[in-house]
Amino acid sequence: MASTIRVRATSNGDTTEVQALIQHPMDTGLVKDAQGQIIPAHFIQQLTFEHNGKSVFVADWGPAVSKDPYVKFAFKGGAKGDEIKVSWVDNKGTSDATTAKIQ
Amino acid sequence: MIRLASLALALAAISIAALSARAADKPDPVGDAKTFQKFFTDKFPKLKPEDFVNGPYSMNEDLHRQWEEKEQFPPYEFALEAGKEMFSKPFKNGKTYADCFPNGGIGIRQDYPYFDEKEGKVITLELALNRCREANGEAPISYVRDDMASLTAYMAYTSRGKPMSIKIPNDPRALEAYQKGKEYFYTRRGQLNFSCATCHVQSPGERIRAEILAPALGILNAMPIYRSEWSGMGTTSRRFTTCNSQIRGVPLEPQSEEYRDLEYYLSYVSNGLPISGPGARP
Amino acid sequence: MRALLFFALLIASSAPALAASEDDFKTAYAAAETAEKEAGRLRNQWTTTEAALAGAKKAAANGDFDKAIASSKEAEALAKASIFQATSEKERWKDMEIR
Numbered sequence: 001m002a003s004t005i006r007v008r009a010t011s012n013g014d015t016t017e018v019q020a021l022i023q024h025p026m027d028t029g030l031v032k033d034a035q036g037q038i039i040p041a042h043f044i045q046q047l048t049f050e051h052n053g054k055s056v057f058v059a060d061w062g063p064a065v066s067k068d069p070y071v072k073f074a075f076k077g078g079a080k081g082d083e084i085k086v087s088w089v090d091n092k093g094t095s096d097a098t099t100a101k102i103q
Numbered sequence: 104m105i106r107l108a109s110l111a112l113a114l115a116a117i118s119i120a121a122l123s124a125r126a127a128d129k130p131d132p133v134g135d136a137k138t139f140q141k142f143f144t145d146k147f148p149k150l151k152p153e154d155f156v157n158g159p160y161s162m163n164e165d166l167h168r169q170w171e172e173k174e175q176f177p178p179y180e181f182a183l184e185a186g187k188e189m190f191s192k193p194f195k196n197g198k199t200y201a202d203c204f205p206n207g208g209i210g211i212r213q214d215y216p217y218f219d220e221k222e223g224k225v226i227t228l229e230l231a232l233n234r235c236r237e238a239n240g241e242a243p244i245s246y247v248r249d250d251m252a253s254l255t256a257y258m259a260y261t262s263r264g265k266p267m268s269i270k271i272p273n274d275p276r277a278l279e280a281y282q283k284g285k286e287y288f289y290t291r292r293g294q295l296n297f298s299c300a301t302c303h304v305q306s307p308g309e310r311i312r313a314e315i316l317a318p319a320l321g322i323l324n325a326m327p328i329y330r331s332e333w334s335g336m337g338t339t340s341r342r343f344t345t346c347n348s349q350i351r352g353v354p355l356e357p358q359s360e361e362y363r364d365l366e367y368y369l370s371y372v373s374n375g376l377p378i379s380g381p382g383a384r385p
Numbered sequence: 386m387r388a389l390l391f392f393a394l395l396i397a398s399s400a401p402a403l404a405a406s407e408d409d410f411k412t413a414y415a416a417a418e419t420a421e422k423e424a425g426r427l428r429n430q431w432t433t434t435e436a437a438l439a440g441a442k443k444a445a446a447n448g449d450f451d452k453a454i455a456s457s458k459e460a461e462a463l464a465k466a467s468i469f470q471a472t473s474e475k476e477r478w479k480d481m482e483i484r
Contacts, residue, residue: 006180021176067334068178142483289478291470294431294463300481353430361428 009084009102016078016102018049018057020071020086028063043091047071050085051078078102130282132271132371139372143320146307156324156379158317162308166315170383179256179329179381182336186257189250194239200254203235212255212262213378216367217270218277225280225363228255229338246357247344252327252336259326259380267324267378269371284368287361288319293352299365314385321373323366325382332385339366406450413457414441420464429471434463 004023009016022044029041041063049057056075078084080102087097143155147162154161160170190208193199201207205214215228226234232254233243244250271277291298299319302311307318327338337345340357343365347354355361417438424430441456 002184006176008176019176021178021180023181068181070173070176070178072172072176139483285482286478289481290474291478291481292429292474294433294467296470298478298481300483304481304483348432351432353432353435355428 003098004096005086005088005098007084007086007098007100009078009100011078011080011102012074015074015076016051016082016084017074018072018084020049022047022069022071022088024068024088024090026063026065026067026069030063041091044069044088045091047088048086049073050087051075051082130278130285132278132281135285136372136374140320140375142304143307143318147318152375153377155318155321155373156376158322158325158382158384159308159315162317163315166385173383177329177381178331178383179327179336182253182327182329183256183260183381186253186255186260189254190257194236194241196239198239200232200235203231203238208258209261210265212259212380213265213268214270216363216370218272218274218280218367220272220274220277223276224360225284225367227339227358227363227366228258229340230358230363246338247341248333248335248337252338252341255327255338256336256381259378262378263380264377266375267321267370267373269367269374271371280364281368281371283361284364284366287365288368293347293350295350297350299346317384319369321376321379323369324373324376325379325384327380328382328384330384336381406454407445410441410445410450410453410457413454413461414438414445417441417457417461417464420461420468424464424467424471427468427471429467431463431467434460434467437463 006021007018008020009018024044025042026044027039027042029038031039033039043063043065044061047057047059047061048055056077057071057073059071061069082102083099084102085097085099087095089095140152144150144152147155150161157167157170160167190200201209205211212228215231216225218224219226229246229251232251233246236243271281288299291301302316303319303322306316309316323339326342327336328342329336333341340362343362344354344357417434421430421434421438424434437456437460441453441460444450444456445453
């Protein structure tokens with residue numbers, strides 16, 4: 001199955017810029033479907049970016065984050081060719097992870 | 104006595120002028136397209152013609168900057184990938200969408216909609232896709248979102264950069280469809296009494312509540328779009344129907360004759376402008 | 386005996402008033418529906434007309450015929466306005482045309 005995470009990391013001097021687009025419904029649990037039934041809450045609770053085994057970005061999310069969330073951040077360090085690992089866990093216990101090389 | 108006469112003369116002159124202005128009722132698509140494009144390029148002299156296909160992003164610098172950033176990782180990516188997969192997946196009978204379209208469906212989006220002289224009606228890309236499904240024993244899909252949006256996103260993507268090339272054959276029925284689409288565009292409807300022109304001709308670049316309005320020129324070139332307002336993809340059908348409800352008009356059925364004719368007119372007057380779909384919008 | 390007579394009179398006096406209200410509603414609703422159908426033929430119905438019709442039906446189902454009649458009359462007025470809009474726009478669209 002294709003990964004739910006699209007990630008791109010680019011080295012910019014001594015800083016690395018990271019962008020990620022994650023495919024996830026991020027249901028709040030407050031919306032009803034066409035039959036009037038509540039669509040259960042289903043959202044990413046933790047999102048982690050790691051570089052050389054160290055967490056460089058950790059997000060604790062809740063239902064306020066929109067569907068298919070997009071994240072962009074920068075961190076000091078990282079060199080071309082280094083690996084960035086991205087992983088998330090949601091409130092149902094589902095998870096996904098992927099890696100990408102810094103360009 | 105003289106004043107009355109001159110008044111009568113003035114009135115007569117005005118009514119004759121009005122008559123001759125209105126009398127030009129024979130459709131002139133070529134003239135229309137020139138006038139239409141000139142109106143917008145005059146109104147926004149700093150923009151190149153191809154800028155118009157980016158709608159509100161060409162109307163506001165801050166929006167443009169945010170959009171450029173987002174295009175590196177566009178929100179329609181998932182739908183685009185899904186569309187590519189869907190497009191090549193065979194039907195139950197072994198055929199694929201490629202069998203229904205010229206050039207296997209690749210790089211042809213700019214030719215839609217077209218006027219089918221056999222049937223005497225305007226065929227849009229969305230309509231053609233559902234017809235392809237039904238011709239191959241598959242159930243038709245919703246015109247407004249999901250699969251239809253993914254498929255049209257992929258087909259638009261294969262035509263990115265190609266100029267819109269709508270043709271009006273030398274057939275009075277095609278001219279009539281074009282003219283009906285034009286009339287629909289300018290006709291006010293809904294309890295709010297808006298026409299498409301009210302927002303997209305009279306007020307491009309200005310705000311309606313928190314949104315910045317797109318110009319009508321090139322407005323369909325970015326279709327289908329991932330709209331933040333919808334938190335998802337939507338097709339031309341979705342935009343036409345939701346726009347109708349927004350002005351408190353009961354929407355017609357997607358792909359109704361009026362909507363197909365409207366798409367025909369709007370696409371034709373934007374001929375020459377590049378396809379930019381799939382797009383993202385606020 | 387007097388109580389019985391009293392109640393009989395009360396029921397007798399209120400019954401015709403109720404029946405007239407429902408008939409009045411049916412007439413008003415039918416007129417609104419006819420106008421809305423004509424607006425539909427002209428492909429120009431308003432969402433607010435539909436909402437008023439639905440409101441009228443709901444009020445009638447709850448026995449509130451005064452409200453139902455008021456909503457029906459509003460729906461009829463809205464439908465007629467949408468008919469006027471569709472008819473006059475047949476010519477007036479040209480005012481908006483880019484020239």
